[in-house]
Amino acid sequence: MRVLIADDEPPALERLQLMLAGVAGVEIVGLARDGQSAIELARALKPGLLLLDIQMPRGTGLNVAAELRGEDGPEIVFITAFEAFAPDAFEVEAADYLLKPVRQDRLRQAIDRARRRSAERKALARQMAGESGPPPSDPARAGFWIPTAAGRIRVGLDEIDWIEAAKDYILLHTARRCHILRMTMAALEAEIAGSGLTRVHRSAFVRLDRVAEVRRPTRWQMALVMRDGVTTPVGSSYVTRVQDLLNRDGGRSPPAN
Secondary structure, three states: OEEEEEOOOHHHHHHHHHHHOOOOOOEEEEEEOOHHHHHHHHHHHOOOEEEEOOOOOOOOHHHHHHHHOOOOOOEEEEEEOOHHHHHHHHHOOOOEEEEOOOOHHHHHHHHHHHHHHHHHHHHHHHHHOOOOOOOOOOOOOOEEEEEEOOEEEEEEHHHEEEEEEEOOEEEEEEOOOEEEEEOOHHHHHHHOOOOOEEEEEOOEEEEHHHEEEEEOOOOOOEEEEEOOOOEEEEOOOOHHHHHHHHHOOOOOOOOEO
């Protein structure tokens, strides 16, 4: 995937370049230090993905994303030090929203999502042109209506791999993108009862059948590695219950390290 990076801080640009060097199939095609340069380079270089800081001179990342929005624009992943911009970021349909300092596993997840979203956009374009494509999703399945700039979209519970809290919001992580919704964790727990999503931390729910690895550094510590490589810690008060649920899986759960 062709990637353009936009950040006004040289150390951040260098760090992202080093991290991307460890991600297969990624080619860095350009670097931008301000919003206007990001727009110009994106239009000239046609990257598939734009890793975009929010607070930059000559146009914020949100301005850049809005300017490039459209069928031919790149997928957008925001990388910022501030949580407060998350609702605005998803208004411009970003694939993901990463907080600095960026973790390697979250960066890989964001890139994988961008790849899937890009492939789905191409498949949809073929469908509209009369070619074969994936069947439409079932609008009747249980899930959430997520507000967007154009209206609302439906996210089915079966699409969600894991959920994390972000102050007054929750982030719903699916294979192709992250969605943001204003909801408390208590309200969320009641909403997703019986869905297969298990609370593993006061600020996280995980679909256990999508866990690839269980790490147990000590008896009372546990971390779950998802199929896309993201690591979610298990709170100490949840460790015993989570281990019991994994053991109850009839030997199909991943082995503990």
